[in-house]
Amino acid sequence: xxxxxxxxxxxxxxxxxxxxxxxxxxxxxxxxxxxxxxxxxxxxxxxxxxxxxxxxxxxxxxxxxxxxxxxxxxxxxxxxxxxxxxxxxxxxxxxxxxxxxxxxxxxxxxxxxxxxxxxxxxxxxxxxxxxxxxxxxxxxxxxxxxxxxxxxxxxxxxxxxxxxxxxxxxxxxxxxxxxxxxxxxxxxxxxxxxxxxxxxxxxxxxxxxxxxxxxxxxxxxxxxxxxxxxxxxxxxxxxxxxxxxxxxxxxxxxxxxxxxxxxxxxxxxxxxxxxxxxxxxxxxxxxxxxxxxxxxxxxxxxxxxxx
Amino acid sequence: xxxxxxxxxxxxxxxxxxxxxxxxxxxxxxxxxxxxxxxxxxxxxxxxxxxxxxxxxxxxxxxxxxxxxxxxxxxxxxxxxxxxxxxxxxxxxxxxxxxxxxxxxxxxxxxxxxxxxxxxxxxxxxxxxxxxxxxxxxxxxxxxxxxxxxxxxxxxxxxxxxxxxxxxxxxxxxxxxxxxxxxxxxxxxxxxxxxxxxxxxxxxxxxxxxxxxxxxxxxxxxxxxxxxxxxxxxxxxxxxxxxxxxxxxxxxxxxxxxxxxxxxxxxxxxxxxxxxxxxxxxxxxxxxxxxxxxxxxxxxxxxxxxxxxxxxxxxxxxxxxxxxxxxxxxxxxxxxxx
Numbered sequence: 340x341x342x343x344x345x346x347x348x349x350x351x352x353x354x355x356x357x358x359x360x361x362x363x364x365x366x367x368x369x370x371x372x373x374x375x376x377x378x379x380x381x382x383x384x385x386x387x388x389x390x391x392x393x394x395x396x397x398x399x400x401x402x403x404x405x406x407x408x409x410x411x412x413x414x415x416x417x418x419x420x421x422x423x424x425x426x427x428x429x430x431x432x433x434x435x436x437x438x439x440x441x442x443x444x445x446x447x448x449x450x451x452x453x454x455x456x457x458x459x460x461x462x463x464x465x466x467x468x469x470x471x472x473x474x475x476x477x478x479x480x481x482x483x484x485x486x487x488x489x490x491x492x493x494x495x496x497x498x499x500x501x502x503x504x505x506x507x508x509x510x511x512x513x514x515x516x517x518x519x520x521x522x523x524x525x526x527x528x529x530x531x532x533x534x535x536x537x538x539x540x541x542x543x544x545x546x547x548x549x550x551x552x553x554x555x556x557x558x559x560x561x562x563x564x565x566x567x568x569x570x571x572x573x574x575x576x577x578x579x580x581x582x583x584x585x586x587x588x589x590x591x592x593x594x595x596x597x598x599x600x601x602x603x604x605x606x607x608x609x610x611x612x613x614x615x616x617x618x619x620x621x622x623x624x625x626x627x628x629x630x631x632x633x634x635x636x637x638x639x640x641x642x643x644x645x646x
Numbered sequence: 647x648x649x650x651x652x653x654x655x656x657x658x659x660x661x662x663x664x665x666x667x668x669x670x671x672x673x674x675x676x677x678x679x680x681x682x683x684x685x686x687x688x689x690x691x692x693x694x695x696x697x698x699x700x701x702x703x704x705x706x707x708x709x710x711x712x713x714x715x716x717x718x719x720x721x722x723x724x725x726x727x728x729x730x731x732x733x734x735x736x737x738x739x740x741x742x743x744x745x746x747x748x749x750x751x752x753x754x755x756x757x758x759x760x761x762x763x764x765x766x767x768x769x770x771x772x773x774x775x776x777x778x779x780x781x782x783x784x785x786x787x788x789x790x791x792x793x794x795x796x797x798x799x800x801x802x803x804x805x806x807x808x809x810x811x812x813x814x815x816x817x818x819x820x821x822x823x824x825x826x827x828x829x830x831x832x833x834x835x836x837x838x839x840x841x842x843x844x845x846x847x848x849x850x851x852x853x854x855x856x857x858x859x860x861x862x863x864x865x866x867x868x869x870x871x872x873x874x875x876x877x878x879x880x881x882x883x884x885x886x887x888x889x890x891x892x893x894x895x896x897x898x899x900x901x902x903x904x905x906x907x908x909x910x911x912x913x914x915x916x917x918x919x920x921x922x923x924x925x926x927x928x929x930x931x932x933x934x935x936x937x938x939x940x941x942x943x944x945x946x947x948x949x950x951x952x953x954x955x956x957x958x959x960x961x962x963x964x965x966x967x968x969x970x971x972x973x974x975x976x977x978x979x980x981x982x983x984x
């Protein structure tokens with residue numbers, strides 16, 4: 340019994356970690372290459388969810404909707420980059436933060452204008468809306484397994500793209516010295532737009548994957564963006580490997596904290612005190628972890644070697 | 647870069663000071679006496695947020711450290727009023743249960759100082775983006791901590807049944823409350839003026855431009871920045887204490903990271919480099935928020951556009967633009983602006 344809960348929570352933690360990785364990958368790309376802090380990354384996550392919701396309702400197929408919504412979110416990212424973000428690269432981080440905060444206000448309001456204040460639930464196809472028995476006696480929702488699968492596929496695809504293609508070579512070169520890349524005749528402006536759009540697509544994918552479980556709602560991006568920041572701070576800002584490992588660590592610790600902390604607390608304090616303390620501590624757990632890690636390694640666990 | 651130091655103020659600042667001091671005294675009372683009591687509320691909120699913005703500006707404008715978690719201090723200050731009042735009404739936690747304003751204020755200052763000290767020690771070891779994100783994460787940590795405290799309403803917030811009790815002063819009277827807030831703001835602006843001219847303030851500004859050089863001349867910047875960080879948290883905590891007494895309803899929503907963004911927006915909109923910048927920013931923010939939200943429920947869109955516009959095209963905020971205009975109209979061509 341205890342073991343089955345453990346396995347299920349392990350999978351849940353893994354699923355949260357995968358989502359966080361999809362989000363932090365985009366932030367890592369934009370930060371690593373353009374040295375740009377994008378608070379509006381969560382807004383792209385939300386846009387992805389809303390695009391997918393509408394398309395699912397129109398087309399009737401969730402998978403088709405995802406396939407169309409990913410390029411749509413990338414396009415939204417591309418437009419944002421061309422309109423606003425591009426003009427901010429040479430500014431300092433304070434300007435990045437403020438302008439993208441302004442973008443959040445704009446995008447949230449536009450979503451409110453278009454889709455209304457209510458969240459939109461995404462209906463899952465019958466085939467995904469089931470449970471599978473992964474081990475004897477342990478059942479897990481099929482869709483959550485799909486999230487893990489799709490997330491890992493995206494991570495693998497990203498790994499191949501960055502490490503084994505010409506575009507990836509430019510991305511890596513840009514991350515270590517973008518001026519030099521420009522001097523060698525690479526169209527930096529297009530590269531930046533492309534990378535930003537790629538980050539947007541990854542964030543959008545995360546939004547599409549989570550929306551059938553929660554729903555597409557305004558403000559979903561603002562909640563998750565801070566957790567994403569915690570991930571990339573712990574991982575070491577700009578490091579893809581760090582983002583991946585830290586995302587899994589955070590996903591697991593957050594999930595385990597929320598499900599088991601009260602039991603752990605009950606070992607050494609009264610039941611009532613544990614009931615009060617556990618939710619507060621589990622809500623703060625990942626931040627406490629961040630604080631502890633930063634106290635020893637201000638640059639994060641796996642800081643990028645270049646720069 | 648002359649406009650980046652608070653210490654070297656233009657003569658414009660004298661006039662801006664006089665205008666602001668008079669306007670914040672005359673306008674709300676004029677409207678109040680004319681029968682628009684509602685505007686006194688708007689101005690009270692405005693002055694309280696101006697205090698918070700000035701507090702943030704101590705570290706942001708003077709120290710050049712972009713802290714994105716200052717709403718947490720406002721929330722802590724407000725809950726330092728709410729929680730003792732809750733316990734003296736419903737019992738429990740005898741150690742802090744009180745209606746006494748000095749207890750509330752003391753608690754607010756103690757909690758904010760402690761939180762600022764602990765998070766400051768860690769976050770000031772980093773710079774730039776890391777610092778922004780870490781302060782943001784710590785702020786959000788307090789948000790989630792308060793949300794998870796079901797006793798005090800959690801997500802739904804907490805109604806403060808009675809305002810802080812002080813001898814001779816009754817905060818229940820809106821006029822008295824406004825006067826307290828107004829005088830607090832004046833005292834704070836004066837304090838910041840003195841700080842920016844002090845050794846402490848000069849070291850902060852020096853560290854903002856070049857920490858290594860400051861180190862080379864024998865200054866340990868970290869200590870000064872940590873002190874400024876704590877002081878800045880205390881000021882925001884005080885603003886929270888006032889806000890709790892003003893609204894008498896507090897919720898975790900007031901310490902969400904987007905609130906921190908709004909305070910930062912005020913500072914930048916008004917101009918982080920100027921003494922009165924944050925106050926001007928708060929005035930514009932609150933008045934605009936009120937006017938726009940009367941016209942449309944989609945007013946956040948205009949706010950977002952204004953924010954993007956002011957970042958892209960208006961360096962130094964409104965006060966930067968004002969002093970540029972002031973200088974050019976006095977035909978002093980010697981001071982070229984960046």
